[in-house]
Amino acid sequence: MSSQFTDELTQLQKDINTQKPADVLQFCANYFNNKLQAQRSQLWNQQGKANAAGINLFPNVDVSNPYVNDRQPSFKSPFSVNDPHSIHDDDPHSGPAPADSTSASSAGGIFKNDFNVKTPASSKADPTLDPNDPSAAAAASGSGNGKGPFSKLSSKIPIAFNANRRTSVSAEALNPDKFKSDSWRPPINNLTSSQKAALSKNLASNFLFKQLDDASKKTVIEALSNKTFSKDTEIITQGDEGDFFYVIESGTVDFYVNGAKVSSSNEGSSFGELALMYNSPRAATATAATDVTCWALDRATFRRILLEGTFNRRLMYEDFLKDVDVLKSLSAHERSKLADALSTEIYHKGDKIVTEGEQGENFYLIESGNCQVYKEKEGNIKQLTKGDYFGEVALLNDLPRQATVEALDTVIVATLGKSGFQRLLGPAVEVLRLQDPTKAH
Numbered sequence: 001m002s003s004q005f006t007d008e009l010t011q012l013q014k015d016i017n018t019q020k021p022a023d024v025l026q027f028c029a030n031y032f033n034n035k036l037q038a039q040r041s042q043l044w045n046q047q048g049k050a051n052a053a054g055i056n057l058f059p060n061v062d063v064s065n066p067y068v069n070d071r072q073p074s075f076k077s078p079f080s081v082n083d084p085h086s087i088h089d090d091d092p093h094s095g096p097a098p099a100d101s102t103s104a105s106s107a108g109g110i111f112k113n114d115f116n117v118k119t120p121a122s123s124k125a126d127p128t129l130d131p132n133d134p135s136a137a138a139a140a141s142g143s144g145n146g147k148g149p150f151s152k153l154s155s156k157i158p159i160a161f162n163a164n165r166r167t168s169v170s171a172e173a174l175n176p177d178k179f180k181s182d183s184w185r186p187p188i189n190n191l192t193s194s195q196k197a198a199l200s201k202n203l204a205s206n207f208l209f210k211q212l213d214d215a216s217k218k219t220v221i222e223a224l225s226n227k228t229f230s231k232d233t234e235i236i237t238q239g240d241e242g243d244f245f246y247v248i249e250s251g252t253v254d255f256y257v258n259g260a261k262v263s264s265s266n267e268g269s270s271f272g273e274l275a276l277m278y279n280s281p282r283a284a285t286a287t288a289a290t291d292v293t294c295w296a297l298d299r300a301t302f303r304r305i306l307l308e309g310t311f312n313r314r315l316m317y318e319d320f321l322k323d324v325d326v327l328k329s330l331s332a333h334e335r336s337k338l339a340d341a342l343s344t345e346i347y348h349k350g351d352k353i354v355t356e357g358e359q360g361e362n363f364y365l366i367e368s369g370n371c372q373v374y375k376e377k378e379g380n381i382k383q384l385t386k387g388d389y390f391g392e393v394a395l396l397n398d399l400p401r402q403a404t405v406e407a408l409d410t411v412i413v414a415t416l417g418k419s420g421f422q423r424l425l426g427p428a429v430e431v432l433r434l435q436d437p438t439k440a441h
C-alpha cells in the first residue's frame, strides 16, 4: 500500500475522531474532494508558470491565460482514474459549469462542478443551509428541486470542508498556555531603527497588531524579515503547509481559490494567517501582481505572540457568529473577516442603544443580555436576546432609526460600522432585507 494512501487515511481518521461529523460519508467525500481540488489547482498553477516558459503540460487544453479567463480545465471525476494529467477532452474550453448544473452523465460525474466552484462570496448562498455543517449539504440532496439530487450537494462541498477543519484546531489555538513553559525564543532580525519606525507605522492599523501590548509589538517587529517577490511569483500556494504570515510593505498581491481570482490586497494588508491560525492547508494561492515587498513573520512567533491576544478575540467572535441565524449564509472566511471588524460595547439597564429618529451609524448583534424595542407611538414592539440583531433598517434604507432599542439588563453587543455592514455582510444582507421588520410580510 502506498505511504501516501496510508497517510491520507490516518489524517482522515484523525479528523473524524476530533470533529465527530454527523454524516461520516459526506465528511469523507468533502475531505477527499478538497484534497483533490488543492492538488489539481496546484497543477494548474504549475501550468501557469510553465506557460510563461512556453511549455504546455496539458496539450489538449487552451492555457493561454488561465487567470484572465477565470477558468480551469475540467478534470475527470475524482472517483474514476486519479491521474492529474487526465483532462476531459470532451469539452476542454467550456470553462466552469453552472453551479446548479447536473452533468452527472459526463465523465466528471456529480463532482465535476466542484472544481469550478467559486468562492462562497460569489455564489448565491442558500440561507436555509449551514455551510459549516456537512450534514446540511447532505440533507439538501434530498430536497427535490427538480434538477437532480446532487445539485445542491455538489456546490456545498468545498465550503463545508474548510469550515470543519478550522473548528477542529481552534481548541489548540485557544490554549496558548501550553506554549508558556518551553524554551522558544523569538528570532531577532536586527532591523535599523528607521526600519522599525516605518514598520511600527505600517502595522499600526493592521487588525492583528493593533491590539497587542507594546512589548508584544516590539517582539513581533524584531522578528519580522523582509522578503521581496518579483511580479508573477507565487508567494503562497493553495494546499501547502503554512510557514509565514505576511504584511505587505509595497505592491499588490492577488488571491486565487481553485484557479479563480477572488481578491487583491495592497500595502498595509496582511495575508497567510489562516493556515497558521488553524493548522490547515493554505486556503488560497497568493501571487505577486506587481513587484512586492513583504514583512514575513515565522509560524512559531506568529502563533505564540498573536494567538495570545487578537486571535482569542477573533475566535471568540467566530464562535458567537456561528450561532447567529442571520449569518448562517456566510462562509467561514467571510465570518472571520466580519469578526475582525467587530467591536464590543457594553450597556446597562435603561441605556438606549439606538434612539428612534436619530441617524444610524452601526449595526448590532447581541452577544448577551436582553433588549426592548419600542416606538414612541406604538409602545413596546418586541424583545431581543442573544443572537438577535438590530439597527439594520436605518443602514439598509438610509433612514433615521425606526425604533428605540433599550437595554433591559446588562447587554453586550458586537457592533459593525456602516461601511463594514455594506462590505462584510455579503449574502446576509439579502436575508436582512427579506426580514425587514418595518415591511409587511
Ligand SMILES: Nc1ncnc2c1ncn2[C@@H]1O[C@@H]2COP(=O)(O)O[C@H]2[C@H]1O
Binding pocket: 119, 236, 242, 255, 257, 262, 263, 270, 271, 272, 273, 274, 275, 276, 281, 282, 283, 284, 285, 286, 333
Ligand atoms: N477568499 C479567500 N479565501 C481564503 N483565503 C484568502 C481569500 N482571500 C485572501 N485570502 C488569503 O490567502 C491566504 C492563503 O494562505 P492562508 O490560508 O494561510 O491565508 C489566506 C488568506 O490570508
Ligand SMILES: Nc1ncnc2c1ncn2[C@@H]1O[C@@H]2COP(=O)(O)O[C@H]2[C@H]1O
Binding pocket: 354, 360, 373, 381, 382, 389, 390, 391, 392, 393, 394, 395, 400, 401, 402, 403, 404, 405, 437, 438
Ligand atoms: N417593528 C419594528 N419597527 C422598527 N424597527 C424594528 C422593529 N422591530 C425591530 N426593530 C429594530 O429596531 C431597530 C431600530 O433601529 P433601525 O431602524 O436601524 O433598525 C431597527 C430594527 O433593527
